[in-house]
Amino acid sequence: MTSSPVSRVVYNGKRNSSPRSPSNSSEIFTPAHEENVRFIYEAWQCVERDLRSQMAGGERGLVEEYVEKIPNPSLKAFKPVDLSDLKRRNTQDAKKS
Template sequence: MTSSPVSRVVYNGKRNSSPRSPSSSEIFTPAHEENVRFIYEAWQGVERDLRSQMSGSERGLVEEYVEKVPNPSLKTFKPIDLSDLKRRNTQDAKKS
C-alpha cells in the first residue's frame, strides 16, 4: 500500500490588512446561514449571561469547566494568551 501526500493548511502568521469579504463566487446555502445564525444567537446568549453574572444580578449562569481527574499527558500544557500573541505579531509586523 502506498501513501499519498496529505495536504495541510499552515498558518504563517501573516494576514491581509482588510477583513475577507465573501466574493460573488461564494454561495451560502440556507442551511449554512441557519447554522451561522444559530451559533451567533447562542453566543449572544452566553455573553448576555456572563454580563449578568459579572454585574451581580444573577449567579451561576456561566461556569468554568474543570476536569475532576486531570489528564497526566497535559501536565506540561501552557495556555496561550491569544490577545497577547496577536499584539506581538502586530508589533513585529510594524517593525518590519
C-alpha cells in the first residue's frame, strides 16, 4: 500500500485580522474536488428532475420531501437562505471593490 501526502486544514485558534482581497483569492481545485462537485451537482439534478416529474404526475416515487410532524419551536423564526441570490450579491459586491 503506497501512501501519498494528504493536506489537512487545521484551525490554530488565530484569526487573520485583514480581510482577503478578491484578487488574492484565486483557488486551485484538484481534479478530485471537481469530480466530487460534478457528482453532487448531477445527483441533485436527478433528484430535482424526479421530484418535478412526481409532482406533475401526482405519483409517489423514489424522491420524498421530509417534513417534520412536530416542528421544532426553536426554528420558528428560521428563514431559508437563497444561495443563488447570496452568490449574486457577493459577486456584485466584489465587482464594486
